Amino acid sequence: MKLSKLMLGLSLAVGIVATASAQITMRNSISVAQNSHQGEAIDTLAKEVERRTNGRIKIQNFYSGALGAERESIESVQLGTQELTTTSTGPVPNFVPETRILDVPFLFRDKAHARAVLDSPIGQELLSKFESKGFKALAWGENGVRHMTNSKRAVNSPDDLKGLKMRTMENPVHVAAYKSLGIVTTPMAFTEVFTALQQGTVDGQENPLSVIMAANFDQVQKHLTLTGHVYSPAVILMNKGVFDKLSAADKQIFIDSAKEAVKANRARVDKDDANGVAELRKKGMTIIENVDKSKFVATMAPAMAEFEKQFGKANLDRIRNFK
Ligand code: EAX
Secondary structure, three states, rough: OOHHHHHHHHHHHHHHHHHHHOEEEEEOOOOOOOOOOHHHHHHHHHHHHHHOOEEEEEEEEOOOOOHHHHHHHHHHHHHOOOOOOEEEEEOOOHOOOHHHHHOOOOOOOOOHHHHHHHHHHHHHHHOOOHHOEEEEEEEEEEEEEEEEOOOOOOOOOHHHHHHHHEEOOHHHHHHHHHHHHOOOOOOOOOOHHHHHHHHOOEEEEEEHHHHHHHHOHOOOOOEEEEEEEEEEEEEEEHHHHHHHHHHHHHHHHHHHHHHHHHHHHHHHHHHHHHHHHHHHHHOEEEOOOOHHHHHHHHHHHHHHHHHHHHHHHHHHHHHHOOO
């Protein structure tokens, strides 16, 4: 009896050691809920990596900012205390300034245009800019086309935005653009937004339908206008040292799996965009679907002129005219 227990204990211990040496577990995180377009991305990445490595590499996923908000998670990946994170470009320019150009309002005609640019050499060039900052950027995913919500009034034109206090991402391009619309900008991490809206610290916020739904913002926001004022990319980041230590075959597995993750992510954004208006109306939001976007563009003219100076007209045109 005693002996067999000892044997069992011993074989378990040996088993654990053997497993531990053969198996790697990494962590990935998002700031939104699992049931979302970003959840689709990281769940697909984990599933594909595990399947393609026959379980040798597992990825444990954390949702809703459980490991920290986007900025903290990016920092953790840079330091290597976390292997992966998946994030909007909100705080990314603070780490890789070259990515700011993607956050310029009304830069892309639509999602298809944005996706084509991100999948092109332009997108690949920008991914490579992460390397000198300690990251391997595996792929551009998508957060979606951003729209404005608030608790005060229906927004039909830029005039209605004047004086509205809105949470923005911690992104200098967004802050400058929204200021030029007359919005009182309050940058904060996404993980604090629901409470800020609930307590009235801010009147509104702006996010894609996918995020508005995943975060239940309909519970704390009455008005939604489909301003579509800016495209919001997402990016799958890995610590560069961790990536560099992988075998060539495993590196390829991560790259290929990230492509699958992006497919699932984009498909969910499309689904959310198709169903979002009806679903959010059902939940009580008042939604304005059609606004004259040229008025928003015209009001933002001073900020746009500044962006042309900062990023170069040729660089902006290269993206604008991409076919
Ligand atoms: O990544 O901060 C934001 O508004 C982002 O769109 C959100 O966290 C999803």
